[in-house]
Amino acid sequence: MIVIYCCVTGVHDAQIAAGIHLGILQPDYGATRIQFKHMEGYNNYAYYQTGGIRVVGRDGSGRTVATLGVARDMDVVLETVNSLGRIWGKEKVDIHLVDVGRPYWKTMIWSLCHKLKLPNLGNCLMDGHIRGEFTRIAKLVEKYQSLD
């Protein structure tokens, strides 16, 4: 089974969800910047620009955990993934796309800050966003950690 966490950029909400899923981030410790620093791809502008699915690791039950940036097009991504499964005759491959959250305007500002060589400003904005969303993301991930 492959669990792909999706957000606008693939390096924010999705990255945090993947971190919680794999136990790299602990929901009990709260949403602190020190915790976020343990996530290699978090706030990573280069990863965002590259795009595509990034495999973060495997959980204890052998599920592959990955992240994906979907911009505004979650529906397009869903249809594409389903179509590709059909094309390659692999309907039975379990790919779960999980929409973690899409704070579009915040990520646009984050991206703009990076383009303007003000990465810290953008990263601060997204840190604040993630702090507010951390509990919700942790609850969402719980469901997929126990998925069969």
Add this chain to the structure above:
Amino acid sequence: MKVIYYCYGGSHSSVTAAAIHLGLLKERPSYHQLLDIPYFDYQTKYQHGIIRCLGVDGNGTEVFFVGRRNYKAFEQLVLSIADLLGTPRSELILVNTLPCTNWLMVIGGLLSRGLGLVSLGRPIVAWGTIMAFPRFTSLVKEVKGLVSVHLSCKESRPNE
């Protein structure tokens, strides 16, 4: 071998290129010939992302088309999924048909598919497609060249 032509809506440029690839359009088409192509000016925004097969060419290459809207990482997504499903990337050619379009196709496509003004948009997009036909033909020629190179490599190294 699979060739996927993609554009914004999967209704005009990608369908036209796929039709040329399959020999459904051999020379600059008339308005009615264009509308006779399956799926031409057909898809709505709810069908974006669905990869449809238009047919199989003489070499056994399956020809697909899709609308990927503005999703810029579409190619990376498809290639990543290929990796995850254990399908070799070399079995796949992704072709962006948007560079072949002209402003008539853009306006006509927007009117017909985006705003639902089919009777106004369809003739405009069809006219635009007829005007841009030589560009589509040369793109497909390049793609067919790539496919034949790939197939000849495969024949010379059958064990790979």
